[in-house]
Amino acid sequence: MSIILTSFTLSTLILNTFAAHQINVINRCSETVWVGTFGDNQIPAGGGFKLNPGQRQSFSTIDGWTSGRVWGKTGCDSNGNNCVTGNSPPGGRTTLQPVTLAEFGFDKFMGLDFYDLSLVDGFNLPMAIQPFGVNLDQNCKLLRCQFNFNVCPNERNFRQFDSRGRMVACNSGCSAKREDKYCCTGPYYNNRDNCQPTEYSRLFKDQCPDSYSYAYDKKDADWACKGKSAGSSGYEITFCP
Template identity: 60%
Template sequence: MERLLRTSLLLFLFGTTVYGNHPFTVINRCSETIWVGTFGDDDIPAGGSFKLDPNQQQGFTAIQGWTSGRVWGKTGCDGNGRNCRTGEAPPGGRTTLQAVTLAEFGLDKWMGMDFYDISLVDGFNLPVSIRPSGTIDDPNCRIQACNFDFGVCPESFKEFGTNGQVIACKSACSATWDPQYCCPAPQVPEDQCRPSEYSEIFKRQCPDAYTWAYDYLNSDRNCRGNPVSGYEITFCG
């Protein structure tokens, strides 16, 4: 009881509030079934993968301080969510240099704020949007969305489905693994890494998205919970 009283007094004096986990909702507005991949350095929500039929949605929670959080859509998978045409990853693992649209999160970070973005650093496979909820009103805490016209994808960067349609567009990094496009640290320091003619293709399509390794100035969004932030991720919405 004495410890509880001391903790309560400290919380009162320093204005700190203990919040709960963060609610997420994922919605599939695509015309096909997708499997949703999840990953984080300190937590892998929903077991790392779940199935969503068209117009279906599912929720999960992310822990406080979720680090390197990723959510993405996998297409053309078998009945167990494996052998996917796009977005394949090891069980409970993260994607690796594949053409996939990523929703990325770092929750409860600097000054308690959440940071989120849409990343095309590895490429694009599905339109996606991120809508924050339960947050303090702030101009930088807003919906972020990205769609992409496969017609502008360089021919050698395109990935095709079984019927010959384009299902993904690789980035220059995932297509070539060339250090000048991937900027692997520490081989290529930040001051020597620059956008390329290929990353500019993605930037013109989705101006707010990450399109190369250090493209954070106009790409990061941040929110503060009021009291607990949540996020809605919609594919093809």
């Protein structure tokens, strides 16, 4: 009996120490959004789901979810494929740029969750990320991005249009130009001193100050929260807040 009790107690302690995290996703856009999900150690919610205008859906991630991504796809077919923006293979990490990303890494250093709203790959949908079940402070807060398409550079490969001629997305400097200095690749890779903000990343930063605007953007871009108890931290992602 003592062995069984000890095993039960140990299991309980483990469950209380490491718990799943809830993510709520809300679509407040006037169009259907297909949600994509990905992570290095888990692809939650089967890789994504459909949200009609006004709908919401929740899913859970494992503890320690790494390189987690959530994004919205628009202009998709009835199966959520062949999307105009944010398209990706089922369960695929790679999305067709430009796309607005919510990025997560759970239960990291000192039990912190790290999260950001990334425009490194460009912008396709307004987004907000609201932590809950946490102690809110200056490093753990609501992130919001409302991007004005009119400021998108009127240069080759920046503006993306749908079949009706509506501008539906704006590429970042990296995704539009594919050059090392904009993507922090080649001689700029892993060198924060060499890879500095550009006129394009500054444009995105001016529009959305809380966003991650280029590969080595850290100032006011990388946020961290800690749950009030083990596994209590969660995040609400709203499209078109």
